[in-house]
Amino acid sequence: MRRVAISSWATSKFVKDSKLSLFELACEPCVEILKDGNVSRKDIDAVMFSSCTTEQYSSTIVSEMLGMRPKVSHRIDNLCNSGTNAVASAFSLIASGLCDSALVVGAEKTDSSGNKLLWDITRGSFMFPVHWAAIFAKAHMRKYGTTEEQMAMVSVKNHRNASKNPKALFDKPVSLKEVMDSKKIADPVKLLDCSAPCDGASAVLLVSEEKAKKLTDSPVWIKGIGQQTNSASFANATADLTTIESAKLAARDAFKMAQVMPSQVDVAELHDAFTILEILAYEDLGFAKKGEGGKFVGQKEIAINPRGGIIGCGHPVGTTGVAQVAEIASQLAGAAEKRQVKNCKTGLVHNLAAAGSSATVIIMGA
Amino acid sequence: MIGTLLEFTSSHIKDKQGIFGIVEMSGIKIVGSFDSMQLKEGMKVKMSECGVGPDGTAFYRFVKA
Numbered sequence: 001m002r003r004v005a006i007s008s009w010a011t012s013k014f015v016k017d018s019k020l021s022l023f024e025l026a027c028e029p030c031v032e033i034l035k036d037g038n039v040s041r042k043d044i045d046a047v048m049f050s051s052c053t054t055e056q057y058s059s060t061i062v063s064e065m066l067g068m069r070p071k072v073s074h075r076i077d078n079l080c081n082s083g084t085n086a087v088a089s090a091f092s093l094i095a096s097g098l099c100d101s102a103l104v105v106g107a108e109k110t111d112s113s114g115n116k117l118l119w120d121i122t123r124g125s126f127m128f129p130v131h132w133a134a135i136f137a138k139a140h141m142r143k144y145g146t147t148e149e150q151m152a153m154v155s156v157k158n159h160r161n162a163s164k165n166p167k168a169l170f171d172k173p174v175s176l177k178e179v180m181d182s183k184k185i186a187d188p189v190k191l192l193d194c195s196a197p198c199d200g201a202s203a204v205l206l207v208s209e210e211k212a213k214k215l216t217d218s219p220v221w222i223k224g225i226g227q228q229t230n231s232a233s234f235a236n237a238t239a240d241l242t243t244i245e246s247a248k249l250a251a252r253d254a255f256k257m258a259q260v261m262p263s264q265v266d267v268a269e270l271h272d273a274f275t276i277l278e279i280l281a282y283e284d285l286g287f288a289k290k291g292e293g294g295k296f297v298g299q300k301e302i303a304i305n306p307r308g309g310i311i312g313c314g315h316p317v318g319t320t321g322v323a324q325v326a327e328i329a330s331q332l333a334g335a336a337e338k339r340q341v342k343n344c345k346t347g348l349v350h351n352l353a354a355a356g357s358s359a360t361v362i363i364m365g366a
Numbered sequence: 367m368i369g370t371l372l373e374f375t376s377s378h379i380k381d382k383q384g385i386f387g388i389v390e391m392s393g394i395k396i397v398g399s400f401d402s403m404q405l406k407e408g409m410k411v412k413m414s415e416c417g418v419g420p421d422g423t424a425f426y427r428f429v430k431a
Contacts, residue, residue, distance in 0.1 A: 121423075121424040122394070122395060122396050122397060123397045124386075124396065124397045124398050124399070124423070124424055124425050124426045125382060125399070125419060125423050125424070125425040126377060126382060126386045126397045126398075126399075127423060128379060128382070130379070131377060131382075131386065131397065132397075134375045134377070135373050135375060135387075135388055135397075138373055138374070138375045139372075139373045142373075142407065183378075184378045185377075185378060185379060186375060186376070186377045186378065186379065187375045187376050187377075187378075188375070234388075234395075234397065235388075235394065235395035235396065235397070236395070241372065241373055241388070
């Protein structure tokens with residue numbers, strides 16, 4: 001299998017009401033990559049478009065709008081997990097030798113009709129994602145004594161990090177009191193425990209080792225990928241309501257492939273669509289012991305969600321996983337400006353879909 | 367049908383207010399509503415009503431068994 005690097009990346013400003021169409025939005029970070037990335041349109045062998053749009057032929061439309069004629073062009077949709085699924089597919093194309101380069105583009109508008117999972121009737125009339133998040137949070141509190149304050153601290157940290165990220169939807173820190181006093185949505189989840197849907201786009205360019213040498217002096221390597229799909233429904237996602245089983249299995253495979261231990265990770269982007277998910281991720285990824293995720297909030301060993309995570313940046317569903325990968329690439333290349341984590345060598349991306357029914361974990365290295 | 371209540375909490379979202387929980391029945395897990403807060407994880411419950419609401423979404427209601 002050939003080595004695969006990320007040679008360049010770009011992310012648009014995440015906003016609530018972009019005046020751009022979905023396809024215009026998708027082109028924005030790609031044009032930035034083409035301007036700054038030392039790569040020409042004819043060098044792109046594949047375009048993978050990650051979005052929950054129901055627009056047909058969308059990847060091919062984005063390719064044409066960018067003036068590209070790639071060998072391979074697909075749209076990938078797997079709800080919130082779409083972005084890293086697209087990265088995994090691009091990785092496979094290059095590792096196998098089918099392509100030398102693949103541009104992964106994530107773009108989403110708040111009103112993308114494919115953002116909602118209507119198929120899962122096991123949720124009855126409680127179909128909002130916050131309902132399953134509340135169930136996870138309640139179960140973790142009951143079994144392990146995790147507190148509402150510990151969950152709120154995740155939001156405080158991620159909003160603080162987002163305030164250093166010019167691309168984030170939210171640019172102001174929030175206090176613990178503000179999170180605790182925010183509107184109750186589904187006990188114990190409050191408004192500021194939740195991420196917000198928004199418009200945004202992100203792109204990363206994956207290349208073969210040979211091509212990476214020509215394009216950049218500081219490639220970021222994809223060292224391990226793990227993916228697991230357990231179900232489409234909340235009901236069948238996990239047997240234990242205090243664990244995202246798909247993430248645990250994806251992490252096991254990613255760490256094995258990368259030959260890295262959780263203790264070696266310096267920086268991570270975790271899927272914090274709700275604060276409880278970041279706490280579950282600490283445990284599922286092996287950063288904290290089972291049941292001790294709540295106490296892990298505020299630790300200083302690993303920089304978690306330096307861009308602000310999903311809570312601070314906003315959640316353009318099909319874009320999120322790509323933006324997470326772009327952030328870790330930026331951190332490992334030492335290009336994250338005000339939010340740069342010092343001396344980071346190993347990074348991790350954790351991306352989930354619908355109640356953790358599927359998960360992807362990607363491990364990257366400088 | 368009798369099932370086991372795995373976890374429950376309450377929703378404050380407009381038109382979705384009330385107590386809801388996840389119930390396991392014959393190996394199938396379903397999220398439904400409860401009228402009473404006198405609940406405990408692990409207790410036996412039974413489905414009292416199910417159907418499709420005016421907005422086209424399925425609904426399930428449970429009571430103590």
